[in-house]
Amino acid sequence: GAGVSQSPSNKVTEKGKDVELRCDPISGHTALYWYRQSLGQGLEFLIYFQGNSAPDKSGLPSDRFSAERTGGSVSTLTIQRTQQEDSAVYLCASSRVGGDNEQFFGPGTRLTVL
């Protein structure tokens, strides 16, 4: 595909359940970001992968959140024991590194925790 894709587009889960969100970046993009956006709010940085470097996990709000990026491509964000305050849109973005490093965002996954 030409852009960043994310799945599922919507996820409704019960409090306490685990969820996995997937991001397929643009082929060849070595940088990948996860953000969280609550309704009417800005982008909350969660985690940053860049090539073979150790991921920057400084934005993860708690140890219930984790992310992996396999083979430098697909990434999965996992939220364990979901809470109602985890409800938000989770956005993934990818980019090249270097001069032309604009971020391309996926459509997001809307997570609702009941």
Added chain:
Amino acid sequence: GQQVMQIPQYQHVQEGEDFTTYCNSSTTLSNIQWYKQRPGGHPVFLIQLVKSGEVKKQKRLTFQFGEAKKNSSLHITATQTTDVGTYFCAGEVAGANSKLTFGKGITLSVRP
């Protein structure tokens, strides 16, 4: 850590008025980018500024990078209802593993 600040968070203008917003960084940036997010959409890249004092124009939008490369501005001439949305700036600090840091954004509403 690096901070990119956008204040205020919301601004309301009458259609046809000009609009200017600012972005300030706590550290010198190697480049700064601007994004627009329409209601219900995801952020979309608008422009990147790299050089000190650089000015770029896109139709009614004018972007400027400060001389010290620590601040930037976005100016919209004669706003239209299509300008509605949230505008984010994002800065990259040299040596920070190419990581972009986003500001909180400013949400612009335009009264017709």
